[in-house]
Amino acid sequence: MRVRVNTEKCEGHNRCCALAPELFDVDDYGTATALNDGEVPAELEAKAKLAVENCPEFAIEYVRISGEQDK
């Protein structure tokens, strides 16, 4: 699983970073970025889902890795 932050939509609510600090960081202006190219280790998939589902700007998306089946 991989996630991506749409920086056009991100407005710095910081929910992703609070819920999944292993996966996201925010800069001085609050804009979030996914760490490690957005790669989500299996044990952090639940946290990634929380980040996606708590973003008030709908700014975090799942990215399909080629060859991976739809979940």
Added chain:
Amino acid sequence: MTETPPVDDWATDYDLFDADYIKDPVPVWDDLRERCPVAHTERWGGSWMPIRYEDMQALVRMVPQLSSRDPLVVNTPREEQDFDPVISEYGNSAPPISSDPPNHIPERRVILPMFTPKAVEQYRPYTEQLCHDLIDGFIAKGSCDAALDYAVHIPAKTIAHVIGVDLNRTDEFVGWVRGLLEEGTTDAAKRNKYRSIIRKFFAELVVARKAEPKDDLISHMLTQEINGQPIARNTVIGMCNLLLVAGIDTTWSSIGSALWHFSTHTDDRRRLASEPELFPSAIEEMLRFYSPVMMARRVTEETQLGGVTFMPGEKVLLNFPAANRDPEIFEDADKVVLDRAKNRHIAFGIGSHRCAGSNLARMEMDAALRIWFERIPEFELSDPEAVTWAGGQVRGPRHLPFTFPV
């Protein structure tokens, strides 16, 4: 407050300052959501009030058709402000909340770095010590007013500490902000009076810090540039005004509403006391369920939403609290779920004007509630009739008589 005639139809004649609405606005929102997602009123200068979550998502992106230059929910004629000599000298803006493109983002970028999650953590020890000191003041009595003896002081003293103003004057600051945002919303003379007092206070402080910088936020702001130019004096005065005004009533309301909830919902109180790992999700749920803040926009170009047309000069209200109860978005929207996993609430607004102080507010709520629960895990409302609520721009309890075992 001025007496106004009772509301007959909330869809065409809503009254944000109706006493029953302030006490419990939810039945009105449920009614409007069903039959009229964009309500209108001629009261308080006239405004439109969309209700649905998806409408709020759309409205905040209507830039520049909807301007932020006058974000108060009461529609005040501009000329009313122009005769005040303090306002004429120091301006009436509160950047970046009252800014539009192209100034908005550069102005916002002056203050955002001071309120990142990491930056606000430096204030946590101060806030935690403050919470303990406040509780020390009443714990032996077995009773307190949780709004006036506890909740109000936490944001007031923390923001004074952050900005770098005299901590002994926080009671005065609270009086000014209440004068502006509570009494002042329905009373133009009071609004202007307190607006001028706050401007003048910060104008003097800015002059003092310019002459002799200190290690504080005002001095730091004065060193900033906007679009390559040194920041203007009135921009700093306006920003300080914003930090004080937006930083007190709002978080006071959030902390107070959460304490009110737990004092009147024993199961939730017991659950949070015994499962402290729920604090993060419980705080978000309190923010969703008791969102304190409504904002407003001024229409600059004819714009349509939900079958109605907003005309230039009209006001549109951003009812984030109602959006956070929208059953289309939130499962069991009318229930408090302390471990709610999916919570895209918009208590801090959304879009480019997302509350710049949201990380500070969350830190304050977290400290205030954790320390309260640690020291007073059992408490109840002793006199429900004595509870009062402020409403309009910012909704939250202003009297909360509690008792607890000594």
